[in-house]
Amino acid sequence: MADDTVAIDGLVAWLAGFRDRVTENRAYLTELDSAIGDADHGANMARGMAAVMDKLDGGTPATVDELFTSVGMTLVTTVGGASGPLYGTFFLRFGRAAGAVDELDAAALGGALRAGFEGVLARGKAEPGDKTMVDAMGPAIDAFDQGVGAGAAAAARAAATAAAEGRDATTALVARKGRASYLGERSAGHLDPGAMSTAYLFEALADALP
């Protein structure tokens, strides 16, 4: 399925779409975070993704690994807190798994996404059900893998749907990781801001693939 590969410009469109979503919903993400965290997720993600796109405006790397190494390092150095290392690690591992290529087919994209997810698990040490971004990302990656035979665009759409469902399910959970965990039972009843931004990430991926 040569026409179903994702080239560099498609991946950049994904990143731009993610930037747009965290920027438009900056206040909402911060509002979610102020309920159970430290009220900076919207500002941090908007600042980080703006820096990512500013850097890409100066020139887009020719290979997927260079592109995502740049994205990951920019996030790590501009976002701070826990989101910087988590999203930074996701993109760094994504790029390393994709390698020095200039396009990805559906299977390679799925492999890179899973490598990124495994990086998030290793970095944050969160498990499913801890009320974190893992609860949106895990189902998304599984859905992508299951849908990979139908092509990248269809798999990404399935991943976006699964991410949104996982995100919504975090509301009922009690936080076991991060600053929200200090609240214990009081964290239940609130949507997790990291799961929200992760849902934006997969929504942006689906929209970037025609």
Add this chain to the structure above:
Amino acid sequence: MKKLINSPDTVLADTLAGIAAAHPELRVDLENRVIYRGEPTRPGKVAILSGGGSGHEPLHGGFVGLGMLDAACAGEMFTSPTPDQMQAATLAVDAGAGVLHVVKNYTGDVMNFEMAAELAGLESGVEVATVVTDDDVAVQDSLYTAGRRGVGITVLLEKIAGAAAEEGAPLAEVARIAEEVNANGRSMGMALTSCTVPAAGKPTFELPDDQMEIGIGIHGEPGRERVPLAPAADIAALLVEPVLADLDFTGGPTIVMLNGMGGSPLHELYLMFGEVKKLLDAHGVSVARSLVGNYITSLDMAGCSLTVLRASDEMLRLWDAPVNTAGLRWGV
């Protein structure tokens, strides 16, 4: 909000500029936001690097100097510094014997330091060991939380491990003593008022005039309970009891720190220490060394924290060793 600042946006840069102006014996990298000793690390000496969000001064930058830290990375107010800062500092202070990272147990700090250690190790081969402090008994340590927060023991650890490094102990040895200090220390804090983060412009939490928060974190995180304001003797009991309930401090010497949160005058801290000491005496806890003052603060929060360390002879000897920093100075 009434603060001695120019603007919330320039608070950190202006603070670092002030530290540089006041302490010509230090080298302040304003771009990377790292405070270094004026002289490079002595060849063969283990370097100790710490860092964290700003707003806890003198921790950590005030503890850079002979007998304590080699460098400290400053993050934004209450926000972890980033791996690139830490990596730059790690490479700069390494003198061939490796670098100990001292990290307080907060999710962001732990992850950022972890990435810095990976980056430094991958790119340069510098040997990095890490100790994570988690002494706050207010938080239940279980699988269901991010673990106990790192608070007051960090000050005692930086002093004791710093002295070990100054004596020429190898990295594994410095890391071992640091781990021992953390394992034998417990802390508990309380607040009379909230702090106000400059960028937020308003108090982090609401606390009525007739109430206090017991078990507060150094960023204004919720504590164990909110109770009516009480006399100092009763407050002392609310700090001492949970600390002693968590670890047996009898049968040997201890080092005790009564720390101010930033907004309480020194006379109140001494008054509190007096009350704490009476209770420790009554419980058979022997106080060999004491430290009273503002050492790990929470901006302008009024309140205090108690840290007790079950000290070995080795720890006491290293505690007494010379130290020459902006925040702690003796024996020099």
